[in-house]
Every structure is written in C-alpha cells, then in structure tokens.
Amino acid sequence: MATDTEPKAAVRAPAPARGPRAGTGNTPGVFGTLSHLALLVWAILIIGPILWTFLASFKTNTEIFGDPITLPASFGWDAWGWAWEKARIGRYMLNTVFVVACSTAGTMLLGSMAAYVLARYSFPGNRAIYLLFVSGMTFPVFLALVPLFLVVRNLGLIDTHLGVILVYIAYSLPFTVFFLTAFFRTLPTSVAEAAMMDGCSHTRTFFQVMMPMAKPGLISITIFNVLGQWNQYLLPLVLLTGNVEDRWLITQGIANISVSAGHEANWPGLFAALSMAIVPVMIVYIVFQRQIQSGLTSGAVK
Amino acid sequence: MRHGRYPFVVGFLAAPVLLYVVFVISPYLQAFYIALTDWKGLSATPRFVGLENFTRLLDNEAFWAAVRHHGVLLLAMPPATIVIALLFAFLLNVGGGQRGGRMTGIWGSKVYRVIFFMPQVLAVAVVGALFQAIYRPDETGVVNGLLAKAGIEPVGWLIDPDLALWSIIGVMVWQGVGFYVVLFSAGMSSIPKDVFEAAALDGAGRFTLFFRITLPLLWDTLQVAWVYLGIAAFDGFALVQVLSVNLGGPDNATTVLPLEIWRTAFGPFRFGYASAMGVALFFMTITFAALTLRVTRRERIEF
Numbered sequence: 163m164a165t166d167t168e169p170k171a172a173v174r175a176p177a178p179a180r181g182p183r184a185g186t187g188n189t190p191g192v193f194g195t196l197s198h199l200a201l202l203v204w205a206i207l208i209i210g211p212i213l214w215t216f217l218a219s220f221k222t223n224t225e226i227f228g229d230p231i232t233l234p235a236s237f238g239w240d241a242w243g244w245a246w247e248k249a250r251i252g253r254y255m256l257n258t259v260f261v262v263a264c265s266t267a268g269t270m271l272l273g274s275m276a277a278y279v280l281a282r283y284s285f286p287g288n289r290a291i292y293l294l295f296v297s298g299m300t301f302p303v304f305l306a307l308v309p310l311f312l313v314v315r316n317l318g319l320i321d322t323h324l325g326v327i328l329v330y331i332a333y334s335l336p337f338t339v340f341f342l343t344a345f346f347r348t349l350p351t352s353v354a355e356a357a358m359m360d361g362c363s364h365t366r367t368f369f370q371v372m373m374p375m376a377k378p379g380l381i382s383i384t385i386f387n388v389l390g391q392w393n394q395y396l397l398p399l400v401l402l403t404g405n406v407e408d409r410w411l412i413t414q415g416i417a418n419i420s421v422s423a424g425h426e427a428n429w430p431g432l433f434a435a436l437s438m439a440i441v442p443v444m445i446v447y448i449v450f451q452r453q454i455q456s457g458l459t460s461g462a463v464k
Numbered sequence: 465m466r467h468g469r470y471p472f473v474v475g476f477l478a479a480p481v482l483l484y485v486v487f488v489i490s491p492y493l494q495a496f497y498i499a500l501t502d503w504k505g506l507s508a509t510p511r512f513v514g515l516e517n518f519t520r521l522l523d524n525e526a527f528w529a530a531v532r533h534h535g536v537l538l539l540a541m542p543p544a545t546i547v548i549a550l551l552f553a554f555l556l557n558v559g560g561g562q563r564g565g566r567m568t569g570i571w572g573s574k575v576y577r578v579i580f581f582m583p584q585v586l587a588v589a590v591v592g593a594l595f596q597a598i599y600r601p602d603e604t605g606v607v608n609g610l611l612a613k614a615g616i617e618p619v620g621w622l623i624d625p626d627l628a629l630w631s632i633i634g635v636m637v638w639q640g641v642g643f644y645v646v647l648f649s650a651g652m653s654s655i656p657k658d659v660f661e662a663a664a665l666d667g668a669g670r671f672t673l674f675f676r677i678t679l680p681l682l683w684d685t686l687q688v689a690w691v692y693l694g695i696a697a698f699d700g701f702a703l704v705q706v707l708s709v710n711l712g713g714p715d716n717a718t719t720v721l722p723l724e725i726w727r728t729a730f731g732p733f734r735f736g737y738a739s740a741m742g743v744a745l746f747f748m749t750i751t752f753a754a755l756t757l758r759v760t761r762r763e764r765i766e767f
Contacts, residue, residue, distance in 0.1 A: 193670060197555045197570055204552065205579045207638065212582065214606060215594055227604040272480040279476045283469070291481065298488050302698060302749050304722045305742040306491035308498060308735045313491055332487035335480060364472040393587035395702045400730065413589040417706050420593035432593070439590045447585045451578050454585065455646045 212440065219245075219434035226429045241430035242438070245419075251435045253408070254415035261323050261411060262391045265330035269387050270380065272331060273338030278368055280339065281346035282354070292343065298336030303396065311400055321406045326398060330391050338383055341457075345379035346372070382457035385450050392443065412439055495746075499739040510736065517740035527741065529716040530724050533629055534698055534748065537636075537720075542693035544637050546686065549644030552580065554674055556645065557652045558660055577649065580642035588639075592706030595635050596622070599707075623709055625717035632707055632718055636700065644689055651685030652678060687760050691753055698749050701726065721745045 218226050219241050220234040246252040280292045310329065311320070319325030349372065357371045358364075373380070395413040402409050410418075419435050447454060499517060501510035521527050556576055560568035570576075583591065598606040599621035608618040621631040655678070663677055679686075701722035704712060711727060712719025721741055729738035 194559075194570070197559050201552065201555060201570070201572075201576050204548075204641070205576060208579050208582055208642070211594055211598055211606070212586075215597075218597075229609065231606075231610070272483065275476040276480040279473050283473050285470070285473055291477065294481075294489065295484065298484070300753070301492055302695075302722075302742075302745055304699075304701070304725050305495045305739075305746045306488070307725060307742065308729045308739050309491035309494035310487065311729070312494075312735070313487065328483060329487050332483045335484050335488075339480075364468060365475075368476075389585055393585075393589075395587060395589040396726075400726075403730070413587045416587070416593050417589045420596055420706060429597075432597070436590055436593055440586060443585050443587070444582070447582065448578075451581070455577075455581060456650075 212444075215433050215436050215440065219430055219437045221430055221433075223429055226433075241428070241434035244428060244431040245435040245438060249415070249419050249431055249435055250407075251412070251415055251419075251438050254410050254412045255438065257323070257409060258392060258412040261326055261330070262388060264323075265327040265334070265391055266384060266387045268327065268331040269334040269338055269391075270384055273335055273383075274342050274373065274376070274380065275368070276335070277339045277342035278346050278372060281343045282351075292339070295336050295339040298333075299340065303333070307396075307400060314401055321402055321409065323409060326401050326411070329397055329401060330394065333397070334387050334391065338387065341383050342376070342379060345376060349375050382453045385446065385453055386457040389443065389446065389454070495739050495742050498736055499743045501736045503735040503739075505733050513736070517737050518744070520737070521740060521744065526712070526716050526719055526724055527721075527744075530712075530719045530721045531748075533718065533720055536629060537633060537697040537700065538694060538752070540630075541633050541636050541640075541697050542690055544633075545640045545644055545693055546689055548637065549641045549648055549689075550679075550682075550686075552576070552641070552645045553648035553652060554678055557649055558673065558678070559670070577646060580645050582642065583639040584643045586639070588702035589706055591635060591639055592703050595631075596707055599631055622707060623714055625714050628708065628714060628718045632700070632703055635703055635707070636696070640693070640696070644693075647689060648682065648685060651682045655681045683760075687756070690760065691756055694752050694756060695749060698722075698745060698752070721748075 214231075217234060220237045222235075225232065225234060276291075276295070280288060280295075314320050314325045314329065317325070319328065353375065354367055354371055357367045362371070393413065394411075395417070398411040398414050402411070402414065416435060416439050419432050498510065500512060500514060502513045502516070503510035556569050556573040558568070559570040559573075600606075600608065601620040601623050602618050603609050603612045605618070605621070607621065612618065620627065622628050659677060659681070660673060663673055668676065698720075699722055700720045704718055704720050704723050705726070708714075708718040712723050722745070725738050725741045725745070728734050728741065
C-alpha cells in the first residue's frame, strides 16, 4: 500500500541517516538535541512520580522521609498486605470490579441498541432523541448534582451499588451513543439487508449480524467506559455518602487513605494502596493503548 | 423489510431513553427550579424564594474566591497545556525533518506518545493523592527533597496561599498534556504530508513549517482543545478536594465552584443554595463556550 500511516513512518525513523537534511534551514544537531532533551524531561516528569509511588510502597517510613530518590533497602510486601486487608483496598477493588463490570455491560448493551436504531432507522423524532443524548455531553455534572442525589434517594437506591450502576450507565450514554451512532452509519447496509431477506428479525439482525461487524468500535468504546467508570470519583462520593464504607469504591478508598495516612503514620501503606489502584489501569492501558488513544480523541476530531 | 419496524424501534429505545431521562435530563431541569427555593435538610419542604439565593451569592466570599480562581485557571491552564502539547506534537510528528523525501517524526516518537498519555488514564483521585506526597511542605516531599539537595529551602507548595492554586494548576497541566499531544498528532496527520514536503523543499525551516503550515491548518483542532480545556477549567473538583488543605484552603486560596457546590449541598444540606451555584456555573460554562466559538470563528481551510 502506498499510503504509509503516521506511526509507522515514525517507527521506521531510527535511521542511520543523521546527515544533512535537504531543506531544513536550522542546524539539525542543536535542534535535534534540544528536542530530545525537552521530550526526555517531560517523559521523566511523567514516569518519575508513578515509579516513585511504586518504589515507596516497599520502603519503610524512615526511608520515605529520608532521601526521596533512593531505592528501598529490601523488597517486602508488608505494606501491600496492610493496604489490601487493613485499609480494605481489596474490598473496594472488588466492589469497583463488580460495579464497573455491570455498568459497562449495561452501557454497551443499551448504548449500542439506541445508537443502532438512531443510526439506521428513520422515524419521527429520531433527530430529536439523538440530540437529546448528545446534549448530555456538554452540561456540567455539577449542575445536576443535588437533584441527582434526590432522584436516586427517592427511588430508594441511595447508598446501593444498583443506584451507582444505573447512574454510571445513564451518564455514559451520551458519549457512547454519539460514538456508536457515527460508527453504525459507516457499516455497509447490504449485509443487514441480506440478513433481513433471509428472514432474520430486526432484533436478530442486530445481535447476530451488526454487533459482530461493529466489533472494533465496540471494543474502543468499552475500554473507554471501563477506564472512565473505574476512575470516577464524584458520583460515588455523592451516591455512597459515607456511612456505608463496605460499599465504597476504590477512588473513595484512596482519597480516604490519603487523608488518614498522616494520622496512622503508615506511608508505605498509602503508596501500596496507590500502586494497587494504578497497576490494573496501567496494564489495561499498555495492552490497549492504541484503542484508548483513538477512542479518547475520536470524539474531538471531526 | 417494514414488518415489525416500529415495535422494534420503540423496544430498543425504551430502556436507554428512560434511564437517560430519569438520571440525566430530569436532574438538569430540576436544578433550575431547586435553585429558586430555600430547600434545606432532607425532610423540610422547599419554599419558593425567587432569586434570593442568587442575591445572597453576591455577598458570599467563598463564591467570589471560586469565581476568581476559575478566571486564573482559564488564563493559565489552557494556554500552558496547549503550548506544551503543540510543541511536543510537532516534534513527534515532523520534528525529524526530511528523510528520503519524507517528513518524519523524531526518533522514539511512538514511545514518547505512550508515556505522555499515561497520566490521562489515572484516576484524578489517585493523581491527587500522589501529588500530595510529592508536594509535602517539608523535605519529606519529593520536590522539596530534591530542592534540599540543591541547597534550596523547602517550599510550602500547597500550604502557601500564594502558591497553592499554581501547584494544583501544575498537576492539571501534568495530567492533561498527553491527551492534547495525541489530539494534535491526530490533527497533524490529517494534514497531507506533501504540504510539509513541498514547503521543506522550498527551503522552509522548522519554525516556518510550524507557524506557517501546522498552526493554520490545525486551527479546528486547536479550537476544540481550547473549548475542552476551558470547560475543564470550570471543574477541578477532585484535584482540589484531595490536594488542598481544609477543602479549598488555605483560606479559600484554591476553592472552585464545584467544590463549593458539593460542600454546600452535602455538608449543611442547603440544596437550594447549592443549586443556585450550579446554575451560575452552568451559565459561566455556556458563556465561555459560546464566546470561544464566536471569537475564534474563521474561514475553514479545505485540504
């Protein structure tokens, strides 16, 4: 193929040809060095704090309060055990896994159903419903905060995981519908029509023909929702108001330890807890970084 | 084809629309009414008070401190993020100059892109807790520990009222740059390569390439970035809540409207008053977005 994509062209670049380049007016050496220096400094600024957190979880209090850039004397998992058991990060993490699994599944099912119908069927009110969904992306959540709390309380769902799950789904729908509507529109109509000719119902066509075809789009937006809901802080803070520590989610737990670590004087424990929150996300990110980057930015470009 | 069409459409839309209307649309609409009541506490019945909440906001010091901070955020955070991200995106995409007649990115650009984006996937609460340790006011903090090596006295990053907000802005930029590097890279890759190549052949240096070609052709993406970052400047809740001393302190030096809304609503349960702040925040955000789109409107360049 003649069209060489951007990243590929970039990867090919570790070229031996560091010689003079035609047309560039600057001295390449100085510019190149400065560019690399700037990029390297920023990379260290990013990696540094994350790596430091991880290392600090193996240090002792005295080591943490000493020189900030030394390695721990020994690698023991005590702090991790403390964070998992005593600070109940394990509990919060399981809660979060449960909530995020349910709400992402719900978001994807309801979101793709709505997007599919909005993208491929014309009926009165189609445009209005689409705009209703998409408009949700532009409002500040804080405007809805108080009434949302009241709505959930009136339904008897305050301080329950079900309440959080339903709210997560509802607030994830705007972007999901927006993204997937655009995606379903790009799929060819002929396959769906052929399936219908063969006697497939609308519902069956959707689940057995269209959903598999839409897989790349579905994967991108699923990861996007998993990360977004995993990292959500405000909604659990409002919907699981505090007397139900058993049901807290991980970001609540982390914020809480961050405040109490000072009193308990267990700094390694705090960093172990932070590492526990960071590691799963980092693994998901490294594995899916291409989809995540394209998913996150696709809402903004065109 | 048409058989069973409407039942299908209705069946597929019913659940998502219902959920969305109950949990998203109806709260937004209710907020405007609640803002006009004196609703306090969980059991008391609301009484309609008209614009009283809004007139009381005018005398609320914390409210004005928050509004001022949004102003500072708006002037500092988006420009800093955009300038840094733009520079990096340019280096990563065409910084390598021309090789074999093609514009290339700088060596290792793919790895840089993966690293820069990392903070974006971390929870804001986690980032807040992390930077609390980094910014600790004595030598136990990472930054102050490093400064101490250079013989510099510890700085009260989060406890000095003149510095606290800037420390928080620093974290926002730290977290945000990666996203915009990727966003601008996507924008740059949709500019045809031959435009760069032709210009480079004509003797344009990197600076000319950047200011004469990249920047004008990237205008749409920049506009999107500006709106996104501007809207982010009206948030900052989690970072301020986790990082600041005494929720928005010291002495309201870092407070933001979302934090005030949350504190007013779920501390003393003053729902009416908190919703009035929500409405104020809503109008600020909308005004900002509308103004930006109006001021930055220019002719689209087709390519």
